[in-house]
Amino acid sequence: MLSCRAAACPGSRGVVAKLFSPSGLSSRGVNSSGLGLQRFSRWQRVSDLHERRPLLCSMFWGAAKGVSACVLSQVFLEQSGSINTEKVAAFCLWSTFPAGGGTHIAYGKLFPRFMPVITRAGLPHPQQKANIVKMVCLDNFVLAPAFWLPSLYAIQSAVDGGLEVFSSPGVVIDRAWQRYSGEWFEVCSLTWIMWVPLHTVTFSIIPTHFRVAFTSIMSLFTIMGISWQQSRLGMNQTVS
Secondary structure (H helix, E strand, O other), X not given: OOOOOOOOOOOHHHHHHHHOOHHHHXXXXXXXXXXXXXXXXXXXXXXXXXXXXXXXXXXXXXXXXXXXXXXXXXXXXXXXXXXXHHHHHXXXXXXXXXXXXXXXXXXXXXXXXXXXXXXXXXXXXXXXXXXXXXXHHHHHHHHHHHHHHHHHHHHHHHHHHOOHHHHOHHHHHHHHHHHHHHHXXXXXXXXXXXXXXXXXXXXXXXXXXXXXXXXXXXXXXXXXXXXXXXXXXXXXXXXX
């Protein structure tokens, strides 16, 4: 199981720690008493923080990438002339809770438990390749259309409706469903183009406690694409 401690099983974290350990750095010609050791110490602190506080780190990375990607998309891709704060708020909420907290549960808890890629001894799992394919397919073709993207539409509808979410939650959900049901294939297609190859990397070589951080960094570009697509689809609705 990937989430085990390196002291008990030299898994993905143990491999990373070994590569950046003083002896590992020295073997590659890096001065372990100087810059190399300092880099290892900083890397180890970051790694330890992600292992000790995975949910908090997941939500932080999610909020940061959601706000940054939406703002960058509006400025450079959509060139709208002004920042749509409601749209930024929607992407921030979605990236923090459903996408941030949700990916922590999926990528950091459920996937390693039921589809491991290494054994407790730190060796490649007998079903490693099959489990990587399963995780990529499950995330892209089940979770994305059934949870990740519908939750984005629900939050966008709630933010657009303001206080209506408290007085008429059914109207908010119905509005989100009506829009998503008409756009789901186009939105999912963009998601599949980007995330099928990216998640092949996520679930094969990225340590479990860094999966959400890695996907958040990659999402900076993919969410820009989704944000641009949402604006284009919204304009099409306005015209029609």
